[in-house]
Amino acid sequence: MSYDRNPPVASLIIGERELTQGSGGVFAHINPANGEHQAEIPLAGPAEVHQAVAAASHAFEIWRRTPGAQRALLLNRFADLIQQHTDEFIRLAAIEGGTPVTIGAGGPRLGEEWTRYYAGWADKIDGQVVSMPPAEELIYTRPEPYGVIGIIITWNGPLISLGMKVAPALAAGNTVVVKPAEQTPFAAQLFAKLALQAGIPPGVVNVLPGSTEAAQALIGHPDVQKVTFTGGPITARKILHQCADLLKPTVLELGGKSANIVFDDADVAFVAQMAAFWSVGLLSGQGCELPTRLLVQDSIYEQMIEAVAAVVGHLPMGDPFEASTIIGPVINEAACSRILGMVERARTSGARVVLGGERAGGDLAQGCYVRPSIFADVDASSEISQQEVFGPVLVIQRFKDEAEAIALANSTGYGLGGYIQTHDLGRANRLAAGLKTGYVHINGTRNIPACAPFGGLGLSGYGKEGGRPGLDEFIRLKTVSMPA
Known part of the structure; x- marks a missing residue:
């Protein structure tokens, strides 16, 4: 198969808007296969982060009330579109990260698998009755989404990371603001466009390649309820320092020496x-x-x-x-x-x-x-x-x-x-x-x-992606009691 080697026009996706400029400046994208400059990547700054979080917060009130069966339908439609755009994802992986086209199908295959797997969970999230008559109280739990999730991913396998993080977050009723690495923005950009095409409401998935200041603004935003990060221990420590000051929960998928x-x-x-x-x-x-x-x-x-x-x-x-x-x-x-x-x-x-x-x-x-x-x-x-x-x-x-x-x-x-x-x-x-x-x-x-929990120990981070535990990372339980 012959592939077009020209990159698409890079953009930020905020709600329904596609922005070709950002207040964080631009990143000169170099093709790793030949050392040639091939694109100018607009970078989000704090201003665009605030806009994206606002869009995600607004969409959350819609998405959290969308019935689980409807979320499942939309996520399955999203998975269909990822599969239908396999060749384009393969092309983009070769352009942005130098991934050979012979192995590039792994990204869309896993992106589709994880999205479809969590579509299956969207209408099966239930609580538990923990005490009932003849006790004095009826006590049960309500599983609820966090709200806006901040997602920061690194440059290797971006579509895989998106599937691992975005799909369970959405299945649980959350909305997301994603900061992909500036080296690999194109797969994330197409991912966000396909989410809209699938009928997922605008603002549920926002994508912002951005500066360090943008990442800090995303982590520190009071409306971002949880942060999930894929990358290395050095960056993870910086994220943890900022989250510690805010008592904000995190999931860290870091490196390995397997x-x-x-x-x-x-x-x-x-x-x-x-x-x-x-x-x-x-x-x-x-x-x-x-x-x-x-x-x-x-x-x-x-x-x-x-x-x-x-x-x-x-x-x-x-x-x-x-x-x-x-x-x-x-x-x-x-x-x-x-x-x-x-x-x-x-x-x-x-x-x-x-x-x-x-x-x-x-x-x-x-x-x-x-x-x-x-x-x-x-x-x-x-x-x-x-x-x-x-x-x-x-x-x-x-x-x-x-x-x-x-x-x-x-x-x-x-x-x-x-x-x-x-x-x-x-x-x-x-x-x-x-x-x-x-x-x-x-x-x-x-x-x-997608069906199995994945995550590490020590320098490899903590928290789980995959399986039911990966869904639970995006749910918090509320306990309700009433007189029996």
Whole structure:
């Protein structure tokens, strides 16, 4: 399929209005695949945030009273439109973030899945009778939406984050003001337009790429009742400081340093394919729950290194719009420099270089391309083992037994995901119990299905997205009592 490589006109979506200018100035959008300036992104400032919150507050009085069955109908219609615009979302992901078109369908697929899943909950939100006659009082609970939710998302997989946050918030009767990253505004912009097209009332979904001041204004606005954030720990701490002063609840989905634990009874060929693609192939390693540490049992350690390196060495890197490309660019020059700096420090610290990470040259030299890096025999306390790289870098370490595998896996401050590869289900369950993570995948199960709670521990944040717990994040209970 041939894709148009020209970006749409960027805009802010406030209610029914589409603004091509904002008081926060403009962001010069650089195409990560070729280093060329391709768009001017209008940025919201505090003024537009106040307008969007006002629109969301007005819409809340309408949306909260919309019957659950009607909200379900509109959310399902919204999911239909996301699916129908799959090709456009794929195109936008390649333009704004360098996501190859060969894997770009994952965003709209998950966006649709999460929206449709929470559509199914919209008419099933009920309270509970907690005391009844012959007691002296009848006591029951009323589940109620918070009101306006402030949503701040980062640049990797924006449509996935929108599905994970917006869909449950809307299903519960809330309205939202979304601040997407200025690097990836186009998917969020189309998302908001499709919500209107589906018949969701104006002001229920507002989208504002914005400045730091805009984020602070959104978090601090008295009518924003809760904040949910996807990003890194550094920004999360700043958000928490501001929310703490306001006693405002938050959900934080942060980074990860997930371990992929491989025992000697695992299928080496299968694990090599999975480990290669899910660590350095998918999104060029720019994913929070990707298994970026490969822990391998002694007896198959060298065999696994050789197998993974062979797979990684054959993953095509190139233009995101080429049908053969698997690995695209990283998001920008700053990310490129940061990743290469970590790679160089790992190289000089004594880790064994299996595949060297360097910047791509030739036809790719003008883009933000980092060739995949694989390091073996890595010290568990080293920077490359402890810190999230968010780039195409895989660390391989050896272990002797279950106890050492668990200790290595739990040796970082993160606790988002864990992966176990073994045919011994008793062992798999023992390790699943021992891992300090919010999610455990055994033998290749898929990431972030909408029906399952997702969220981390420690530096990976807190709160849940997915399943009934993800809906409950956007509901607060009121207790009502009356004489029996």
